[in-house]
Amino acid sequence: MSHEVVFLPHILGQTWAQALAAARTAAREEDPRIVAARLEPWPDLVLHAAQILGQIQEYRGRGQRELVHPVTRLRFTFFGEDGVIALPYWYDGPVARMAATMAFRFARAVEEDTGLAAYDPQQRTPLAEMGLEKFIGGYLRGRDKALRQPQARGPVPVGRELPTARSSSRRELTEGPRPRKQIGKEAAAEQKAVQPPRRPRELPKGRR
DSSP states (O other): OEEEEEEOOTTTTTHHHHHHHHHHHHTOOOHHHHHHHTTHHHHHHHHHHHHOSSSOOOEETTTEEEEEEETHHHHHHEOOEEEEEEEEBBBBBHHHHHHHHHHHHHHHHHHHHHOEEEEEEETTTTGGGSOHHHHHHHHHHHHHHHHHHHTTTOBOOOTOOOOOOOTTTTTOOOOOOOSSSOOSHHHHHHHHHHHHHOOOOOTTOOOO
């Protein structure tokens, strides 16, 4: 489960439900020239994402673009006429605050680059009407609610890496063979117990 921020063209006096319906209708546009024009802000979005998030992974599809932050797994999907940021409820403590802060800062950058309005459907409030702390508080409340559900996974403790199944860029190394030489008294004792006792060496006759 994720905390989402949606981006919509919002007209003064229009409800957010009406704005969402209008964006869905506009997304059906098939004219390639119009679709290309809507995606023009993408290079600026990629630049600001790299500045705010750091390393990112970029994906391109017909009429849409997407980027993923491999550390927090924050995902931003952009259709030109609308878009969405999804931040998983995986984190705990300071890591949760850091991830939510990065999502908030990037959401404000998306607003500036696209002219779209950012809306938090979980708190039913546009980002322009809330500060960073309110956004973080909403993320933490949503996280606590999500973790109470039976199918939810637990939080990622501070200092732990993300599960490899969640990241295509990581893999676990298989356990290698044990070293032949072991250091320490226990290793020496173990080696002594395994080796057969040595027989005393006899000198050749005539040299005794």
